[in-house]
Amino acid sequence: MLIKIPSALNIGLKTLGVDVEVNIASRGMPSFDIVGLASKAVDESKERVRTAIGNSGISFPSKKITVNLAPADVPKEGSFYDLPMAVGILSSIVQFKIPESSLFFGELSLDGSLRRIRGVFLMAIFAKESGIKNIFVSKQSANEAALFKEIKVYPVERLSQIVAHLGGKQLIRPVECQEIELELEKRTAEFDMSEILGQEQAKRAVEIAAAGGHNIIMIGSPGSGKTMLARAIPGILPSLNKEESLEVTKIYSVTGNIPSGGSIIRNRPFRSPHHSTSLVGLVGGGDKPHPGEISLAHRGVLFLDEFNEFPRSVLESLRQPLEDGHVSITRAGGRAKYPAEFMLVASANPCPCGYLNHPTKSCACTPREIRNYRKRISGPLMDRIDLYVEVPSVDTRNLSQDKRASKFLETSATIKKRVEKARSLQKNRFQEEPIHCNAEMKNSHIKKHCFLSPAVEGLLSKAGSSFQLSARSYFKMIKVARTIADLENSKEIEPTHMAEALQYRSHFHDELN
Amino acid sequence: MLLSEAVEVKPQPTTKIMEEGVINIEEEKYPELLGKIDHPPRKLYHRGHWDEDIFKNCLAVVGSRKMTNYGLMAVEKIVKEVAAAGVTIVSGFMFGIDAASHRAALDGGGRTIAVMPCGINLVHPEYQGELYGDILENQGLIISEFEGDFPPDSWTYPKRNRIVAGLSKATLIVEAAMKSGSLITAGFAKKYKRKLFALPGPITSKVSEGTNHLLKNGASLVTSSKDILDFYGLRNSPLRNSNGQKTEGREREILELLKSEAMEIDDISRKFGLSASEIGATLSLMAMKGLVFQKGRRYFANFN
Numbered sequence: 011m012l013i014k015i016p017s018a019l020n021i022g023l024k025t026l027g028v029d030v031e032v033n034i035a036s037r038g039m040p041s042f043d044i045v046g047l048a049s050k051a052v053d054e055s056k057e058r059v060r061t062a063i064g065n066s067g068i069s070f071p072s073k074k075i076t077v078n079l080a081p082a083d084v085p086k087e088g089s090f091y092d093l094p095m096a097v098g099i100l101s102s103i104v105q106f107k108i109p110e111s112s113l114f115f116g117e118l119s120l121d122g123s124l125r126r127i128r129g130v131f132l133m134a135i136f137a138k139e140s141g142i143k144n145i146f147v148s149k150q151s152a153n154e155a156a157l158f159k160e161i162k163v164y165p166v167e168r169l170s171q172i173v174a175h176l177g178g179k180q181l182i183r184p185v186e187c188q189e190i191e192l193e194l195e196k197r198t199a200e201f202d203m204s205e206i207l208g209q210e211q212a213k214r215a216v217e218i219a220a221a222g223g224h225n226i227i228m229i230g231s232p233g234s235g236k237t238m239l240a241r242a243i244p245g246i247l248p249s250l251n252k253e254e255s256l257e258v259t260k261i262y263s264v265t266g267n268i269p270s271g272g273s274i275i276r277n278r279p280f281r282s283p284h285h286s287t288s289l290v291g292l293v294g295g296g297d298k299p300h301p302g303e304i305s306l307a308h309r310g311v312l313f314l315d316e317f318n319e320f321p322r323s324v325l326e327s328l329r330q331p332l333e334d335g336h337v338s339i340t341r342a343g344g345r346a347k348y349p350a351e352f353m354l355v356a357s358a359n360p361c362p363c364g365y366l367n368h369p370t371k372s373c374a375c376t377p378r379e380i381r382n383y384r385k386r387i388s389g390p391l392m393d394r395i396d397l398y399v400e401v402p403s404v405d406t407r408n409l410s411q412d413k414r415a416s417k418f419l420e421t422s423a424t425i426k427k428r429v430e431k432a433r434s435l436q437k438n439r440f441q442e443e444p445i446h447c448n449a450e451m452k453n454s455h456i457k458k459h460c461f462l463s464p465a466v467e468g469l470l471s472k473a474g475s476s477f478q479l480s481a482r483s484y485f486k487m488i489k490v491a492r493t494i495a496d497l498e499n500s501k502e503i504e505p506t507h508m509a510e511a512l513q514y515r516s517h518f519h520d521e522l523n
Numbered sequence: 524m525l526l527s528e529a530v531e532v533k534p535q536p537t538t539k540i541m542e543e544g545v546i547n548i549e550e551e552k553y554p555e556l557l558g559k560i561d562h563p564p565r566k567l568y569h570r571g572h573w574d575e576d577i578f579k580n581c582l583a584v585v586g587s588r589k590m591t592n593y594g595l596m597a598v599e600k601i602v603k604e605v606a607a608a609g610v611t612i613v614s615g616f617m618f619g620i621d622a623a624s625h626r627a628a629l630d631g632g633g634r635t636i637a638v639m640p641c642g643i644n645l646v647h648p649e650y651q652g653e654l655y656g657d658i659l660e661n662q663g664l665i666i667s668e669f670e671g672d673f674p675p676d677s678w679t680y681p682k683r684n685r686i687v688a689g690l691s692k693a694t695l696i697v698e699a700a701m702k703s704g705s706l707i708t709a710g711f712a713k714k715y716k717r718k719l720f721a722l723p724g725p726i727t728s729k730v731s732e733g734t735n736h737l738l739k740n741g742a743s744l745v746t747s748s749k750d751i752l753d754f755y756g757l758r759n760s761p762l763r764n765s766n767g768q769k770t771e772g773r774e775r776e777i778l779e780l781l782k783s784e785a786m787e788i789d790d791i792s793r794k795f796g797l798s799a800s801e802i803g804a805t806l807s808l809m810a811m812k813g814l815v816f817q818k819g820r821r822y823f824a825n826f827n
Contacts, residue, residue, distance in 0.1 A: 210789045210799035360819075367819030372589070372729070377618050381650060402787050402820050469811075476811045494800070509804035513788075517817075 011036075011102055015094040016113055018136050019086060020129040022299060022346030023260050025136035030091060030114075031078040032098030038074035044095075046079030051089050058089075058118045059096045066122035066169045071103055085343075087298065089117035090127045093146065096169060097176075106176040112144040113137050116151075122169040124148035128266030130155050131259050131274075137161055146172065153273040154263060156185040157193075188273055190252050197276045200245030203422045206238050208404040213239070215399040215514055217425050220246045221432040222493030223447035225332070225354035225394060227317065229518065230401030231371075232364045236357040237282075239401065240313040243355060244278040245422040247311075248430045254309045257349060261305050279310030281352075285319040293327050299339035299346040304331050307352035317356035318386040325391055328354070332394045335450075356395065358387070368403055384518055393482045396449060396490055398516035432496035448493045456485055460492050466508045473512050487511045543570050543643070554578040560689040560715050564668035570643045571664040577634055580755050583613045583687045583712070585705045586620025586697035587730040592785060592818050594698040594730065597722050598623045599630070601695075604748035606633025608757045613638065613690050615683055616655075616665075618648055620697045620705075625654055629661050636664045636690065640683040642673035684708040693718035693754055695745060699733030706733050709742070718754055720745045774809055777802075781815055781824035788822065 015030045042056045063070050077095050079086045093116035101108055115133060116124040126148055134155035137145055145155050145163045152165035162184040166172055174180040203213060212228065216239055219226040228236045250258065258275045262268050268275070283292060283303045294302030304312055314320060331337045335351040360366040361375040362383045375383075436447050439459055445451065451459065462470070470487065473479060479487065488503070491511035495503045546552050546567045552575055557563055584602055586594060598620060606612050606628035614621040616637040628635035637658055641647050643665050646655045658665065668686065669679065684704060688694050688711035696719070699705035712719050721742040724731020738744055745751060752759060777791060786794075792802040806822055809815045815822045 208789055210792050211803060214799045214803070367821075376588075378648065378650065400820050402789065404789075469808075472811055473807070476813075506801075506804045509807040510800050512807040512811075513803040 013098045013101055013108065015098050015108060016111075016142070017091060017094045017115055018113060018133045019084065019088075020132050020264055021084075021344060023132065023264060023348065025132050026081075026084065027136070027140060028084075028086065028091075029078075029080045030094040030098060031080060032095060032102075033076045033078075034071060034099065034102045035074040035076070040072040040074060042075045042077075044077045044079070046077075046082040047085045048079060048091075049085060049087050052079070052086050052091055055089065055092050055095055055118075058092050058120065059099065061120045062092070062118040062122045062169055063096060063099065065120060066173070068100065068103060068173070071099065075099060088127070088129075089125075090115040090129075092116060092118040093124065093166075093172075097146075097172060100169075100173055101176070104173055104177060106173070106178075108176065109144060111142050112146060113142050114146045116146070116148045116166065118169065124166050124168065126150040126270050128268075129264050131157075131263035131268070134158060134161065134163075135260075150270040152185045153188070153271055154259075154268055156187050157190055157273065159187050161187075163187075190255065190274060193274050194250065194252065194255060194276050197249065200277065200422060201238065201241040202245060203242045203425055204419045206235060206242065207419075209235055209239065209401060211513070212399050212401045213420075215397050216243055217246065217429065218490060218493050218497065218514070219243070219353065219355075219397050220425075221429045221497050222396075222436070222489065223353060223449040224396035224490065224493065225356075225449065226397040226399065227356040227358065227392075227395045227516075227518070228399055228401050229358055229360050231359065231366075231368050231403045234401045234403045236401050237313075237315060240282070240311065240315075240355045240357065241280065242422060243311050243313075243353070244280045246425045246429050247278050247353075248426070248433050250276065250278055250309060258309050261301050261308055261348065265301055265306065267306065279307050279352075280313065281307040281310070282313040282315060285314070285316045287320070287324065289321075289324045289327050292324055293331060293337050293339070293350075294346075294348055295339050295341060297341065298343040299341050301346075301348045302337075304328070304337065304350040304352060305348040308349045310352060311355055312352040313355045313357070315357050317358040318383060322386060322388070325386075326388065329390060329394065354395065357401075360400070367400075387518070389519065392516055392518060393486075395516070396486045397514040398518060399514055428497055431499065432493065435496045435499070448489050448496070451489055451492075453485060456488055460488050460503060462488070462503060463505075465505050466491075466503055469505050469508050473508075477512065477515060479515065483515055487515065490514055542572050543568075544573060545569070546573065554690055556581070556692065557686065557689040560685065560711075562685075563689065564686060566670075567666050567668060568643045568670055569664055569666045571659045572662065573664070574662070577611050577636065577662070577664060578690060579611075580609065580757070581611045581613050581636070581691040582751060582755075583691035583694040583708065584620070584624040584697060585614055585684070585687060585694065585699075585708045586624075587699055587703060587705060588617055588619035588621075589700075589730055590619040590623060590698060591728060591730060592821070592823070593724065593728070594620055594722075595623055595818070596823065598627050598697055601722075601745065601748045601751070602627040603631035604759060605631075605751050606635065607631035608748070608752050608755075608759055609633065610751070610755055610757065611636060613687050615640065615680075615687055615704075615708075616647070616651065618651065622651055622654060624697070625658055625663075629657055629663075634661060634663050636666060638683050638686045638690070639665060639667040639669070639675075640679040641667065641675035642669045642671045643667045644671050645674070647675050680704055681707050685711045688712040688715060688717065691717060693720060693751065695720040695722070695751065696734050696737060696742070697722045698724060698728075698730040699737075700730050701732045701736065703733055706737070709733075709737055719743065720751060720754075773805055774814065777805065777809065778814055778824055781822055785818075785821040785823045787820045791822070 013032045019026045019028045094114040130151040131154045138158045149165035156163040164182045175182045331350040338347045361380045363374045365371040366373040491508045494507040612628035612635040614624045694712035719742040721734040721737040792799045
């Protein structure tokens with residue numbers, strides 16, 4: 011007797027339909043075999059399925075059972091074929107009909123309960139696209155799938171529930187479909203800007219970075235608040251819209267980063283990998299290419315603390331994704347393309363000991379040590395970082411009493427409003443371009459969209475000689491000035507905008523004296 | 524700094540003046556003042572055009588490698604003016620006060636002599652190649668008693684210091700810790716009965732302990748270039764004054780504030796109750812006009 015149960019397979023962010031064919035032969039020695047390029051995890055299913063069925067109070071048939079995972083030439087990974095296999099075998103013993111157009115996936119525990127699996131969201135999208143009506147999935151993962159009206163998602167806790175449901179004895183209530191827009195409203199609060207005392211210039215730089223999607227580097231002594239500033243950035247970026255959220259959820263689903271019972275990702279991602287992270291960990295890869303931190307930071311913030319402690323090769327690998335907004339990884343085990351449109355927020359100490367220019371502590375580094383320390387960040391990488399800001403160490407005790415300081419304390423919500431306004435101006439500006447924000451402008455876009463009045467042009471060329479700006483810095487300054495103008499809702503780039511932009515030029519590789 | 528870090532770097536061929544030579548102690552051209560010290564170097568290797576005039580009025584300016592912003596400002600003001608009046612600035616080419624003094628002399632349009640702790644073929648520290656070239660291009664000299672590629676060592680530095688003091692009628696110590704090479708140079712100057720100037724410093728600063736100690740023990744206190752120029756019988760020559768331009772409104776207020784104390788942008792913005800964005804824009808413009816300059820996080824008023 012042959013039973014066919016539809017299931018699916020995730021390769022990168024793509025999903026492929028897989029048929030689980032279960033044949034229970036009436037003749038032959040009792041056995042249980044799986045064919046169809048099953049990996050170790052799939053092969054081990056045998057024991058899980060056998061024991062789980064036994065522990066659900068149903069005796070496992072002593073017959074020759076063969077399972078084929080079709081198409082047979084694509085390697086199968088993961089433990090979620092447990093459920094379709096078990097359902098296939100059960101249907102032959104308990105005699106129930108498998109409903110039309112249904113997808114099953116789930117990992118079985120030995121006691122017959124279902125465990126959470128990853129990639130459910132992608133499978134739900136696949137189901138929607140291929141017109142499937144029902145999905146049976148473990149209860150913890152059900153919310154992840156219940157986002158489309160067309161699909162009924164059945165949360166299954168135990169194998170015995172499915173038997174009862176399909177046998178028509180006790181039906182499982184499908185999960186209520188969640189409106190994505192409503193889900194997005196349930197954002198959790200982020201770290202708020204108003205909690206950071208002082209740092210007026212650094213906060214302003216962060217605001218500009220958020221408004222134009224610029225990458226930013228913060229230089230400051232330990233404890234000056236670089237990490238706090240970085241953590242506050244997701245809260246001032248415009249909220250994720252539906253499309254963005256779905257993109258992010260895909261990546262989080264496939265990497266198993268969606269918490270139990272969670273559905274879509276509502277907040278902008280904030281990733282802060284440690285500086286010991288490997289190249290593969292950062293950009294993605296591995297035997298079967300999986301997404302790295304840069305993809306997990308897609309549409310959000312990638313915060314690299316201790317920027318120049320990262321190995322050079324790891325940092326340089328960021329250059330291409332920073333330019334392209336995605337990363338293509340090819341390995342023997344397959345090929346995958348992951349999106350990686352993130353805002354890079356880097357932070358570093360000014361020198362190896364960390365106390366250069368510190369108001370009270372003295373620096374113990376020689377100029378040579380400082381030069382070598384700074385040289386670890388290459389010029390080409392610095393070129394991709396538009397804003398540079400030095401974060402001073404502040405005496406918070408004094409500041410919390412200083413009324414003049416509290417005048418500048420703004421909540422993230424206030425700043426966010428300005429950022430959103432600036433972003434909407436950019437959206438209009440780049441309607442006919444393939445880019446979204448000022449930071450993505452190439453030279454041709456700058457020529458087209460950033461008109462410089464003679465006054466501004468004069469200012470910039472004067473700055474070029476007094477501050478020794480490189481050609482790259484010129485363009486960076488124009489982009490930043492454009493964003494500052496957007497923040498002030500100004501059509502033209504005014505000289506004051508350009509003058510402010512010059513504050514954020516990089517002095518990182520300047521001569522020290 | 525470890526001595527083993529000294530890297531042999533040949534001066535870049537971009538330097539046009541590559542004139543080299545050796546001056547023996549018997550020669551007429553040998554600097555007179557240097558010949559009078561206890562153990563004058565037998566030979567002086569030099570790079571750059573040997574012009575006896577350069578040794579006529581020499582001022583040694585030495586100080587700590589750990590230069591503070593205060594030290595830098597003092598050098599940029601005093602040394603620049605002294606050099607502009609025609610005094611040759613002699614120093615040891617080390618980073619910190621030494622390098623700042625050479626640079627200030629060049630900025631003032633004066634001449635400067637770098638006495639190396641190693642052979643004249645080496646640029647040490649090696650990343651100051653640009654300064655090395657600039658000294659030569661402005662009729663300055665690179666001299667050493669060590670030949671060619673002789674590497675610097677812990678004992679060559681004090682030997683070098685005796686030449687720095689020996690060449691000069693007077694020595695100015697800008698910033699020095701209690702136990703430092705600068706105080707060794709000061710000791711030589713005293714021994715050779717030369718005039719010793721010292722810059723007073725804050726009592727809280729480690730690198731002013733040495734100079735304050737010298738002042739207590741008879742060194743002459745320096746508060747302006749006039750103190751030094753009077754000794755040489757020279758007068759302050761008018762400098763190109765970049766402050767000639769008029770400042771008004773906010774710029775003027777900021778400049779007045781910075782004249783009394785260097786400040787960070789956040790502090791300035793709090794003081795005026797204006798956003799960092801506005802103050803930042805103003806400071807950028809002021810920096811381009813040469814009214815202020817930035818060091819690390821802080822902005823300084825330009826005194827020149």
